[in-house]
Amino acid sequence: KNEVEQSPQNLTAQEGEFITINCSYSVGISALHWLQQHPGGGIVSLFMLSSGKKKHGRLIATINIQEKHSSLHITASHPRDSAVYICAVRQTSGSRLTFGEGTQLTVNP
Amino acid sequence: DGGITQSPKYLFRKEGQNVTLSCEQNLNHDAMYWYRQDPGQGLRLIYYSQIVNDFQKGDIAEGYSVSREKKESFPLTVTSAQKNPTAFYLCASSISQGYGYTFGSGTRLTVV
Numbered sequence: 001k002n003e004v005e006q007s008p009q010n011l012t013a014q015e016g017e018f019i020t021i022n023c024s025y026s027v028g029i030s031a032l033h034w035l036q037q038h039p040g041g042g043i044v045s046l047f048m049l050s051s052g053k054k055k056h057g058r059l060i061a062t063i064n065i066q067e068k069h070s071s072l073h074i075t076a077s078h079p080r081d082s083a084v085y086i087c088a089v090r091q092t093s094g095s096r097l098t099f100g101e102g103t104q105l106t107v108n109p
Numbered sequence: 110d111g112g113i114t115q116s117p118k119y120l121f122r123k124e125g126q127n128v129t130l131s132c133e134q135n136l137n138h139d140a141m142y143w144y145r146q147d148p149g150q151g152l153r154l155i156y157y158s159q160i161v162n163d164f165q166k167g168d169i170a171e172g173y174s175v176s177r178e179k180k181e182s183f184p185l186t187v188t189s190a191q192k193n194p195t196a197f198y199l200c201a202s203s204i205s206q207g208y209g210y211t212f213g214s215g216t217r218l219t220v221v
């Protein structure tokens with residue numbers, strides 16, 4: 001079993017829909033990252049969370065430390081949001097990240 | 110602007126040849142990392158370095174080598190011992206305590 005599990009693996013939505021991507025982890029963490037990878041391959045960091053909730057534009061990330069679960073929400077989705085979204089956790093010891101397999105999001109116009 | 114530069118973006122090599130991937134950062138980050146990404150899999154750690162002249166093996170270090178002679182640079186050599194080198198390689202850096210990760214744009218290596 002992977003230490004970081006994401007669901008769903010693939011998600012197709014219509015423009016304007018509200019989207020949720022989930023991340024569950026089984027290890028002790030000091031921080032959780034949400035990353036975005038576009039078709040060209042480069043990765044952009046969206047959020048780093050250690051508790052609560054963060055919002056940036058149409059993106060919202062939440063984390064529940066007790067339940068070891070995080071969600072990434074996209075409101076009013078747009079085709080330009082199409083990308084792979086990756087959850088990664090920084091374990092309690094060290095500076096390494098452990099990554100989920102990613103969620104491929106496709107938003108159709 | 111500060112960031113990480115990986116070069117080249119695409120690289121083709123013949124089987125049996127060693128190849129070196131470049132990673133340079135101007136963020137003054139202490140820690141640097143190399144990851145490998147294969148279709149349908151999460152990023153896997155190859156090597157990481159927390160300070161100059163020191164580095165540690167990650168989860169899939171066999172067939173790879175690195176050096177960290179300068180804080181800004183962390184090149185990765187894919188040797189002929191790597192059985193399946195065709196993959197997408199990502200370099201990253203972070204502030205030493207593991208915060209403030211920045212990723213490069215990646216190098217896609219194809220071995221023919």
